[in-house]
Amino acid sequence: MIPLVDVKAQYAPLIPELKERFAAVLESGRFIFGPEVEAFEREAAAYLGVPHAIGVANGTDALVLSLEAMGIGAGDEVICPSFTFYATSEAIARVGATPVFADIDPVTLNLDPADVAARITPRTKAIMPVHLFGRPAPLAELRALGMPLIEDAAQAFGAEGVASAGVCSTFSFFPTKNLFALGDGGLVACTEDEVAERVRMLRFHGSRDKQTFELVGTNSRLDAIHAAALRVFLPRLAGWNESRRAGAARYAELGLGDAVDLPLDEPGHVYHMYVVRSPERERIAAGLEQAGISCAAYYVTPLHLQPAMRYLGYEPGSLPETERASAENLALPLWGGIGPEVQEQVVQTVLAAAGVVA
Ligand SMILES: Cc1ncc(COP(=O)(O)O)c(C=O)c1O
DSSP: OBOSOOHHHHHGGGHHHHHHHHHHHHHHTOOBSSHHHHHHHHHHHHHHTOSEEEEESOHHHHHHHHHHHTTOOTTOEEEEESSSOTHHHHHHHHTTOEEEEEOBOTTTOSBOHHHHHHTOOTTEEEEOOBOGGGOOOOHHHHHTTTSOBEEEOTTOTTOTTTTSSOSEEEEEOOTTSSSOOSSOOEEEEESOHHHHHHHHHHTBTTBSSSSOBOSOOOBOOOBHHHHHHHHHHHHHHHHHHHHHHHHHHHHHHTTGGGTSBOOOOOTTOOOSSEEEEOTTHHHHHHHHHHTTBOOBOOOSSOGGGSGGGGGGOOOTTSSHHHHHHHHHEEEEOOOTTOOHHHHHHHHHHHHHHTTSOO
16 A cells, blocks of 8 residues: 555664664663753744644644734634644644634645635634645745734645744644654744743643643643654754655646646745645545555645534535645655656546546
8 A cells, every 4th residue: 555655764774873862862861851851842943943842642732822922812813724734723722712714725635814804803813824734835925914813834844934923833743743752742842022021831730840830731742752853853854845746746747737736836845734625625536545555635624614613603515725724635645755656656546537548
């Protein structure tokens, strides 16, 4: 079976180096906070070009802690996409605020700034764009709307411009992400000193010194063992992202566009997922499945129609581009280091399933 993402193929050559770093963590006896976590936070901040990077337990906590640190809660509205992973709107609801769903641009699958503008009210406290599938969201246009941004960059570590506009930008290190840990992990990148200080406190029970508790926080830390792995992976990320971009270009060269709509390429896109579109999705997915090739439709029920978000009152048809993308998208195999033979097989199978070749 050809997988959708082959994470092991990416880290297998690094196992000897990982073992050395894990041995050093074992020798140190420091598993919570400590030098590995601090070093990774410094290296991540430098990579992203932000003054603060704060390790947390996962990408969902990164969103929740960012919202809390920015003082967003009950009575506030945050505008976000509906065509994204559930954690985006869940985090907004989790802090007691109201998610307001805006529609997407059908070509980029990212937030449509004009639709966002139409949904701003006196209660709007922030806009939460998602850099979906590794494609940078239109940050300049969204920033021009005059609201603070929280970038959900879970899928886009290393993508161009990411973390440049948000007060906070959040990352997930779930093992399939472009930059990944060996389990759960996350990060908040922050451009404002006071907000960063609050995120730091909130991830450890609202305390600066483990003696005095100034805020109601939580326990949400990045473990030293994950930080050690992330420090091995971070210098390789640019190469992996280049390889993903090369894989995307190869799909186009191999003629995949004869059967499906290809994702529009842009220089800063890091292809967390390689997502095509077709009204014939089910037929193509069945053909791939039969040929032993993994594929996946993402966000088949968009967030505004999920049971937990029903209280918000969105009807089917209320976000037409989102709903069309939910019905038509299909992710095909792509990872850093994917080989041309695999891609050739994927393309031939898609062309045959779509009826383009016999
Ligand atoms: C867009 C988006 N936001 C948030 C998250 C949540 O991250 P985590 O699974 O690390 O909590 C994910 C991924 O899993 C995601 O894809």
